[in-house]
Structures are given as structure tokens and as C-alpha cells.
Amino acid sequence: MSHALVLNASFEPLHIVTWQRAMQLLFQGKVEVVEESDQEIRTVRFTMKVPAVLRLLTYVPLNRKKEIVRFSRTNIFVRDNQKCQYCSHKFPKTQLTLDHVIPVVQGGAKSWENIVTACKPCNQRKGGRTPAQANMTLRGKPKRPAWLPSSSLSLGVSVAPDRWKLYLKLDRGNSSKNEPELGADSAFDLADDSD
Numbered sequence: 001m002s003h004a005l006v007l008n009a010s011f012e013p014l015h016i017v018t019w020q021r022a023m024q025l026l027f028q029g030k031v032e033v034v035e036e037s038d039q040e041i042r043t044v045r046f047t048m049k050v051p052a053v054l055r056l057l058t059y060v061p062l063n064r065k066k067e068i069v070r071f072s073r074t075n076i077f078v079r080d081n082q083k084c085q086y087c088s089h090k091f092p093k094t095q096l097t098l099d100h101v102i103p104v105v106q107g108g109a110k111s112w113e114n115i116v117t118a119c120k121p122c123n124q125r126k127g128g129r130t131p132a133q134a135n136m137t138l139r140g141k142p143k144r145p146a147w148l149p150s151s152s153l154s155l156g157v158s159v160a161p162d163r164w165k166l167y168l169k170l171d172r173g174n175s176s177k178n179e180p181e182l183g184a185d186s187a188f189d190l191a192d193d194s195d
């Protein structure tokens, strides 16, 4: 059977639980059902839909330190949905590079706000220039992510169910099945940056 996504009282995703645990939380009065799944539980006394998304009734303060998304090559690709931030095309990880928006030689930082996913041809074309100098446009302003869409993958669920996507802030045009797993990469592995 399925799993349920548990949200904080503030609607931030917290974790994924088994449907049994979801029912337990529900009967303990700790959560409310936000979305139901299509699956039903039948007992002698009642039939009910298995919850797909639950929300805690009491806010749980988060350990912010633990929550911070690791600054790594893979996580930058995940944040950018494996799309080159210049030509907007999606590529396999092996064909992607990291680009410093403002090149290091021009004072650019190694940070979430200054590193984006770029395909090899775009990175080459841009070279050691800023987007303006290279006459290239960024898809958007790069940001530090608060939450990665495929964190659900690292929790052992291979594809996030549709009913979770709104809460996980997934790009709705794309299934998460092609996204890389988190956790396998080493932190700060930014070595093959080409600028």
C-alpha cells in the first residue's frame, strides 16, 4: 500500500510515513487529512480512504541546520531540473556543467546564487564572461533552495505521487522519475566547473 506525506502545520513538507503510521496519527488526533488517496481501508465498522497528504495540527519547530540543502553539484542540477539555465533544454547529468554566472575572475562567488546548470555548448559560448557580456539570458535568478523536490526520492519513494506534488513544489510539467537521487554525490564537488 501507499505512503503519506506529512506536512507541518505551516504546510511545509516534513516527512513520509507508511499508511499505517498515517492512520495512527489520524486516530491520535495529531493530524488532519489534506488529500486522500484512491485506496480504501475496510474494516467491519467503517470504510475510509487512505490519506495521501496529512497536516500536523501542532506546528513542529524545525531543526533549520539539518534542513539546509547541501550545496553540491547534484543538488544544483536538481534545483534547476537538469535544464540548462541559458538555452532551457533538459540534459542528462553527464552532459551538464556548472556555470558561475559572474565568473570567479570577476569576483563571482561559489554560491547557490551564482552557480547554475549549463549545457556544455552554452558554457563554452559564455566562457569567462557575465551573461550580459556574452549577450546571453538566464532563465531566472538562481536561489538557495529551501527544499528539493526529489528529497522524496532520498526517503525511499521512487516517484512522488501526484497528490504530493503541489506540496513538494514539483515542476508539474515533469515527472520526478528522471531526477537524480540525492545523497550519492559528495558535498562541494564542484571541481569540474569550466569557468
Ligand SMILES: [Zn+2]
Binding pocket: 084, 085, 086, 087, 088, 089, 118, 119, 120, 121, 122, 123
Ligand atoms: Zn544550454
